[in-house]
Amino acid sequence: MKHTKIKELLQSADVKAEVYAKGWVRTFRNNQFVALNDGSTIHNIQCVVDFENTSADTLKRITTGAAIAVKGALIESKGAGQRFEIQVKELEILGDSDPEKFPMQPKKHSLEFLRENAHLRVRTNAFGAIMRVRSVLSFAVHQYFQEKGFVYVNTPIITGSDAEGAGEMFKVTALPFDGTPRTEDGKVDYKKDFFGKETNLTVSGQLEGETFAMALGQIYTFGPTFRAENSNTSRHLAEFWMIEPEVAFNDLEDNMDLAEDFIQYVIKYVVEKCADDLKFLEGRLLEEEKQKPQAERSELALLDKLQFVLNNNFKRVSYTEAIDILRNSKPNKNKKFNYIIDEWGADLQSEHERYLVEKHFKCPVILFDYPANIKAFYMRLNEDGKTVRAMDILFPGIGEIVGGSQREERYDVLVEKMKALGIDEEELWWYLDTRRFGSAVHSGFGLGFERLVLFVTGMTNIRDVIPFPRTPQNAEF
């Protein structure tokens, strides 16, 4: 007999004379009630053990974390909050779990402790829910783009070009530190390395993605990207997943429309598909915020916050308007900002973005048309000669979740910009080819997937929404 998933058992149309379930014991009460979970749903199924006819040895081995199999009748439950339970006829211990040693006790653990046990934290309700939501959200990403005819492109992870300058890069090498091959003039001889040149981990698939967009029209990437930056914050990871669509013939407004439609689609999808998990996470967040002073608590409960994003357009604000708002804001006048905004051209800090999103507009905001000199070389210069067709999407509680732009499609303007910034044209010969041959207006953006998962799950530390976080001084597992 094949076992049935607990999710299916709990959704049964009716009682059943015999069912077979396998899973892990979450709790065992009164020598009688097993809460069994198999990861298919956040809900446990209650298994009622016939303790009078079960050996004392077996009863002793029903401990938190143990893997067991139960056969019995699926009957209506008298307990609250569950329609069915299993009246156990046979119970088999598949794998023991020594209650003295199993780290995941049925009590509240600190998130820090759980991070150190990332291989086991997924056995808790919260992390099971987070990882299911993350998975469904990933699928929504693919489904959105595929339905629209986008081509999924796996841009390279190991890259020989380091020109984009999105951040510090990790070196990838097969050369030894001891006895490193050297050229005659004493430099590292990268010709002897695996790829015959210096290579790094990618910080973005955008440039390669653009070459595909200029052939396939609409493409997207969804893969790991890396930053070797010593940022020990709750919003940064050294290894994270990024989604980067790129569309030929799209201008900045099309790009904003795409980003907004995309984000609303994936949130709607997960709200529909992960109702139970999100409800649990909403409760978790409420509990957590009870520890905080009233002023710091979220104004909306998790599901209301998600609905708010679905039901409201993102506010589109030019950088210039944003600077005006910030300049005249209370925290600026009262010098509460760490960086006071006094003139056009200033780079916006996290504190400014949060003010705009959380205090001023109280909704997701798309900032666009930034000063050229605080943005990347490939962004389309506006006719004013001083701003570029960049956009950032800012989310409440998260900050920047999307960064994108219309790309500079004019060969001459692009080359001039690269020269001014000292970016090697020869190294990017292939990128420039897109502007040499059949260039056209095109746009794209990058969305940090973990930040989206943070927003959707209501978690506050990015290390808690990726299976095995990579951060400075931490690459365990």
Place this chain on the structure above:
Amino acid sequence: MKHTKIKELLQSADVKAEVYAKGWVRTFRNNQFVALNDGSTIHNIQCVVDFENTSADTLKRITTGAAIAVKGALIESKGAGQRFEIQVKELEILGDSDPEKFPMQPKKHSLEFLRENAHLRVRTNAFGAIMRVRSVLSFAVHQYFQEKGFVYVNTPIITGSDAEGAGEMFKVTALPFDGTPRTEDGKVDYKKDFFGKETNLTVSGQLEGETFAMALGQIYTFGPTFRAENSNTSRHLAEFWMIEPEVAFNDLEDNMDLAEDFIQYVIKYVVEKCADDLKFLEGRLLEEEKQKPQAERSELALLDKLQFVLNNNFKRVSYTEAIDILRNSKPNKNKKFNYIIDEWGADLQSEHERYLVEKHFKCPVILFDYPANIKAFYMRLNEDGKTVRAMDILFPGIGEIVGGSQREERYDVLVEKMKALGIDEEELWWYLDTRRFGSAVHSGFGLGFERLVLFVTGMTNIRDVIPFPRTPQNAEF
């Protein structure tokens, strides 16, 4: 007016008074007929230019590779093989393409030349088709597992553990080669590296995946994996994408059922969704094989080969049976194999696998129950004490496409095996925890995604089915 994708125009229900299209010129014949492609489909739309009322300058700029926009009427076409064409009223050159310089001329280029122009080859029919098929196949992978309730898990790319031994690893580091920090005894001081320890690029997400399967039940990974092996073959990449499902409570037979069902599902999906692209690729393969002697040509055309896989069960053969077949085979008796099979225990080489699949069984084959000492430490030891519950799936023309096993769930047996092989138990403390706490039978496999794309597209070199291949001495782009 928004432009319409060429795929949609070609699928129009009826003629239209005005349509707007954008794309790249594939060819321009008789100063009149533009074959326009925008990547949405392998088919071009014919745009008939009113050359008498178009400036000579504009006509001159309609060259292969140029980006143009056309407005006009969508009318029925008299040409063969196309229902509609555009009678152009307005034509705009968006981006020129100097015909003297554009590398992708409308003629046959060698695959080697195209690899060197990986950023442009996707503008050809063949590579456009391959990349669309690859994308749809990726989506089929996700849809299959999501429909079955599997959780997608992003296992780490940068890993601190090098214990699996699936292959040579690339080092990931932020340390410099010049002035590398050293400990007192002169060793590299990895404590000073970004992660505070030695780190590498992952060769497999399996071990981390197992920890999630033992909580969520059914999981899968789909991400990049790496081998720093100097294999300059048509079947190996240094960076490739791998799919690794792992299922709690599945034994080896369940694992074989899953792999077979999965492969058939994704092939069926792509056969249905990518009919035009696959038809083109079938024709390409036929053309290519005309150069070969009759004996080396495929017995089946591409689509027939795919149908064959859908309509036939994979042949399941134990390693022991396979050895018997090989020992008694003609090439073994005539000493045609490079490695003669004379006794049980021999590792199978590619030549043996190909004989079994292509000559003997003539269908996909699942080999199982291999000798323990030629397989990995984590595979479940059979009761015979000498074989393990491993399985490899072999495909005609491809060789090994899947490697999997039931995992050793018994803590003591696993630790003994690790000791015998000198695998550090302390480093894998977290992996052993899955056997310490609630262990259970479980199984999984790894499928090299590019090999599947090779099979489906009928291409013969793995460098031609990934956007930017990474191989020894090559990390361009």
